[in-house]
Amino acid sequence: MRRGRPVLTISACVTAALFVGACSGSFGMPRGASEQAQETFQNWQIFFIAAIPVAGIVYVLIAWSIVRYRRRRSDPPGALGSQRTENLPAEVVYTAVPVMIVVALFVLAIRTDDRVTAISPDPDLVVHVEAFAWGWRFTYPDGETVVSPPSGEDAEWPVMVLPHGETTRISLTSNDTIHAFWVPEFLYKHDAIPGRTFEFDVTPTELGTFQGHCAEFCGLNHAYMNFEVQVVSRRDFDAWLGQQEQVPA
Amino acid sequence: MTTILDRRRQAPSPRRGPGVVHRLVSTDHKNIGILYCVSAFVFFLVGGSLAEVMRLELMEPSRQIVSNEAYNTLFTIHGTVMIFLFVAPFATGLANYLIPLQVGAPDMAFPRLNLSSFYFYIGGGILVLLAGVAAAGQAAAMGWTAYPPLSEIRLSPGVGPDLWILGLVLVVISNVLNGVNILTTVFLMRAPGMTMWRLPVFTWNMVVVAILGLVAFPPAAAGLTLLLIGRRLGGLVYDAAAGGDPTIYQHLFWFLGHPEVYILILPFFGVITEIIPVFSRKPLFGYTGFLLATLTIGMLSTGVWAHHMFTTGVIDNPFFAAMTLLIAVPTGVKFFNWIGSMWGGKIWFAVPMLFSIGFMLNFLIGGVTGVMLASPALDYQAHDTYFVVAHFHYTMLGGSVFGIFAAIYFWFPKMTGVMLSEKLGRVVFAMLLVGFNLTFWPQFVLGQRGMPRRYVDYASGLGYDTPNLVSSIGAYLLGVAVTVFLVDVWRSLRRRTPAGDDPWGGYSLEWATSSPPPEHNFDELPTIRSLRPAFDREHPELVP
Amino acid sequence: MNRPTPEHLTACRAIHLNQPVTLDEVTAARSAPASASPVRFGTILFLSSELLLFGGLFAAYFGLRSRTTPWPPEGATPDVALAAFGTGLLMVSSLCLARGLGHAATGNLAGLRRWTLVTMAFGIGFLAMEAWDWTHVDFTISSHPYGTMYYTLTGIHGLHVLAGLLVLVVLLIRSYQGAYDTGRLDGAHSMAYYWQFCDATWLLIFLVVFVLR
Numbered sequence A: 001m002r003r004g005r006p007v008l009t010i011s012a013c014v015t016a017a018l019f020v021g022a023c024s025g026s027f028g029m030p031r032g033a034s035e036q037a038q039e040t041f042q043n044w045q046i047f048f049i050a051a052i053p054v055a056g057i058v059y060v061l062i063a064w065s066i067v068r069y070r071r072r073r074s075d076p077p078g079a080l081g082s083q084r085t086e087n088l089p090a091e092v093v094y095t096a097v098p099v100m101i102v103v104a105l106f107v108l109a110i111r112t113d114d115r116v117t118a119i120s121p122d123p124d125l126v127v128h129v130e131a132f133a134w135g136w137r138f139t140y141p142d143g144e145t146v147v148s149p150p151s152g153e154d155a156e157w158p159v160m161v162l163p164h165g166e167t168t169r170i171s172l173t174s175n176d177t178i179h180a181f182w183v184p185e186f187l188y189k190h191d192a193i194p195g196r197t198f199e200f201d202v203t204p205t206e207l208g209t210f211q212g213h214c215a216e217f218c219g220l221n222h223a224y225m226n227f228e229v230q231v232v233s234r235r236d237f238d239a240w241l242g243q244q245e246q247v248p249a
Numbered sequence B: 001m002t003t004i005l006d007r008r009r010q011a012p013s014p015r016r017g018p019g020v021v022h023r024l025v026s027t028d029h030k031n032i033g034i035l036y037c038v039s040a041f042v043f044f045l046v047g048g049s050l051a052e053v054m055r056l057e058l059m060e061p062s063r064q065i066v067s068n069e070a071y072n073t074l075f076t077i078h079g080t081v082m083i084f085l086f087v088a089p090f091a092t093g094l095a096n097y098l099i100p101l102q103v104g105a106p107d108m109a110f111p112r113l114n115l116s117s118f119y120f121y122i123g124g125g126i127l128v129l130l131a132g133v134a135a136a137g138q139a140a141a142m143g144w145t146a147y148p149p150l151s152e153i154r155l156s157p158g159v160g161p162d163l164w165i166l167g168l169v170l171v172v173i174s175n176v177l178n179g180v181n182i183l184t185t186v187f188l189m190r191a192p193g194m195t196m197w198r199l200p201v202f203t204w205n206m207v208v209v210a211i212l213g214l215v216a217f218p219p220a221a222a223g224l225t226l227l228l229i230g231r232r233l234g235g236l237v238y239d240a241a242a243g244g245d246p247t248i249y250q251h252l253f254w255f256l257g258h259p260e261v262y263i264l265i266l267p268f269f270g271v272i273t274e275i276i277p278v279f280s281r282k283p284l285f286g287y288t289g290f291l292l293a294t295l296t297i298g299m300l301s302t303g304v305w306a307h308h309m310f311t312t313g314v315i316d317n318p319f320f321a322a323m324t325l326l327i328a329v330p331t332g333v334k335f336f337n338w339i340g341s342m343w344g345g346k347i348w349f350a351v352p353m354l355f356s357i358g359f360m361l362n363f364l365i366g367g368v369t370g371v372m373l374a375s376p377a378l379d380y381q382a383h384d385t386y387f388v389v390a391h392f393h394y395t396m397l398g399g400s401v402f403g404i405f406a407a408i409y410f411w412f413p414k415m416t417g418v419m420l421s422e423k424l425g426r427v428v429f430a431m432l433l434v435g436f437n438l439t440f441w442p443q444f445v446l447g448q449r450g451m452p453r454r455y456v457d458y459a460s461g462l463g464y465d466t467p468n469l470v471s472s473i474g475a476y477l478l479g480v481a482v483t484v485f486l487v488d489v490w491r492s493l494r495r496r497t498p499a500g501d502d503p504w505g506g507y508s509l510e511w512a513t514s515s516p517p518p519e520h521n522f523d524e525l526p527t528i529r530s531l532r533p534a535f536d537r538e539h540p541e542l543v544p
Numbered sequence C: 001m002n003r004p005t006p007e008h009l010t011a012c013r014a015i016h017l018n019q020p021v022t023l024d025e026v027t028a029a030r031s032a033p034a035s036a037s038p039v040r041f042g043t044i045l046f047l048s049s050e051l052l053l054f055g056g057l058f059a060a061y062f063g064l065r066s067r068t069t070p071w072p073p074e075g076a077t078p079d080v081a082l083a084a085f086g087t088g089l090l091m092v093s094s095l096c097l098a099r100g101l102g103h104a105a106t107g108n109l110a111g112l113r114r115w116t117l118v119t120m121a122f123g124i125g126f127l128a129m130e131a132w133d134w135t136h137v138d139f140t141i142s143s144h145p146y147g148t149m150y151y152t153l154t155g156i157h158g159l160h161v162l163a164g165l166l167v168l169v170v171l172l173i174r175s176y177q178g179a180y181d182t183g184r185l186d187g188a189h190s191m192a193y194y195w196q197f198c199d200a201t202w203l204l205i206f207l208v209v210f211v212l213r
Ligand code: HEA
Pocket: A054, A058, A098, A099, A101, A102, B145, B261, B262, B264, B265, B307, B308, B324, B325, B327, B328, B329, B331, B332, B333, B335, B363, B364, B366, B367, B368, B369, B370, B371, B373, B374, B375, B379, B382, B383, B384, B388, B391, B392, B395, B396, B399, B400
């Protein structure tokens, strides 16, 4: 029995850790600062909550069999366990139940995917985002442009400003290698692939400044290809836009 | 081929062990198996040391010890080494050693082919390492996935990437030849009475692995060839500017890449499925269901590759999400086979059993996080973050590598005739289990807090500092654990505590011969009347 | 050295794949004749795997084809007639090789060697055709992705034919060494499989690259 313990405690700890996350309700994920992100966040909660009982049950079963069916001092040396080799009803159950779970998860996952990637017919603003090694060029409708300073260990991050509560269409492309536009708080990222242009919408629901990263490995300064997103009121946005110099498109 | 006998060479003398030279040229499957396992483990040490350097760099924000370029090379080689030169070849080694024994054959079907595929592997390994140490600005630094355009000559000049590609092609050849050998052996050389439905589960899993290899490796070779042609002969297939398409490479790579991850785990599903019943003193629970699950995983795993490409926006998300989610089911079946095999048993917590339990505890987390990644929307967030890094270390390190240690402690006595230390074994297990979770649990947190992978550096104050520190500490605990393990092996080989033919009361045929087995494996074969020929011999009364 | 003895192989194979047996059945089995041949079985596995190498290349080919119009691009005119001629050469070569094995089956090894040589002659003819095509076709490997695929497919196939020729040389040598005197032709047949494989893959390439366009 001395042997049973460490394993037991470990599994206990892990399950505990899972539940600690559970209490906070967000399970460690940012709650999302855009309408699209709300969808993803809900999907995350569902998947995580589904995972807790699944993992929980399996851990409990493992722990139980380890403790209950350990070899005891009292057992004779060559003692054997029960020689049962199958149990059809049980096997059916533990195949069928997971099938049902994953089917449900599938439906939810696809619905979320559709909502997150849905494109509005008339976005309030279109920003062209061009990723390049190793920086970003954000171009606004009338040619106002923000470009990264030469990237490097302590170059400061270029800023993309978005109006609060309005739907911004981001059209994403790259001119050299594959990068990825990622704002963790928006719970969304998309690859920027040379030769292709991708479009997706983001409708910020929170004022504030958010970090953004290049998420697809793109070589030497991949780690320094960061940017910042500032979500401001419409008025501040227009003011800011006015100050930007125009690059004739 | 196989019938040409050359009797000129001398057989190894079991006591003193054969000379090094003989070991390097002997085509005895047991010898080749050990060659594979030892070389694979050396690659583990190398890959692990690289990882330790990465963890040192990431321990604190801002760059300290390595240049961006060096860091990129570190994880490129680390990933390649661990996947293609450590875990998969270690499984091949076990297969080479065990399959002929488990099916009651005197050797693999094509012994010389077997030896040659070993040297293809070594050759490939050397090229990959050279790719890592190529002169500054020349080394391979495009990630183990080597996506173009990044891996094209324009952005990755120098010989490093070329060496890396050639190395991988050799590894592909090695795997294909080996797959052919395994399948031929299992299908044509089983001993009388060893029907397909009495094959030990490890062998069965290796059959599926071999098939997966034959299916998945050649297309990847095609992708790599086109990459090399693009780099050196002016090919344009991946060149968007010229009308090519870089995502074609991603499809070809992941068509191997995903089956590969099952090539990395199935052998060790097999290993712990051999071990758990033995130490629970029970027959395996639900053998048939287990086999069906294995075959289902094999089939599904060739249809999920693009779940690595959700963020590219060029694939059919619902299809790949569905296939990916479905794989959870057969894998779950296996978990319940293991639980069922312990249920009502008399579990003996010897070291192999401890590692098998550790496998279950860790892999379950890797598995359920995998299911989360299978939701496209969630993957948009998690892709290329440390959440994924944590996921796959939970499956490959917490799973496959724990399986490797279980296998070593289980079969070392059979291979060498001497026992490893139970005491040190427990220490290694405890340190690995704690160190592993300490290293990779914080990486889930990092991923959620927005730290992308393949970052040499991170800004402080974004919540990345503490998890990275903890992770690095865990990594050093792992390093110590592995060192203790090496000490254990070294001590045991010097002390030579005799193991006897069957120290565990094993079930499958290899336990019915001596340790180490004679040159021709069996002096006489027990009649095979069930899944457990060796066990049946001790307990005739229980034969079904 | 530790190789399976013929007796053991016999014993293993003689048992029908899924029949449980008893000890005396085993002893009976040891004198039973061999059925499946490992060499042939292994070769077939290997070739079906290698087929997927071309499978991968075709996948890339169709991937590009689906997003490029026109296909083949302007000014790229592969020489269909020439390719058809090459196809003919390979087809005939396959028949010759089959003929040779037919002779071998009746113990006529001289016939085997003769027809193998004829086969090789046609094979060399095919490579000559390739060489001519490469030097005369009106685009290069770096003209456009189509060009890359064209040269890659034909080139890799060409390498296979080259390998096939070497395999046939080995077949000749082995037959001179008397490897087939015993009437066990599995080795020869497996080598023939390889040649037929080169032929089959060329048919696919001809279909995809030249006929479908
Ligand atoms: C041994 C290797 C291994 C294994 C076994 C797995 C198993 C799985 N993996 Fe993982 N994976 C990797 C190695 C592995 N993976 C690697 C190396 C990468 C990254 C490569 C790179 O980019 O560098 C990766 C990346 C990866 C991605 C892409 C992430 C990204 O880059 O954006 C995805 C997405 O779907 C994924 C999913 C899965 C799933 C669903 C499983 C499933 O097979 C898991 C199934 C198991 C369980 C689910 C647990 C047990 C089941 C039950 C108890 C039954 C009940 C459960 C339910 C009903 C949910 N993996």
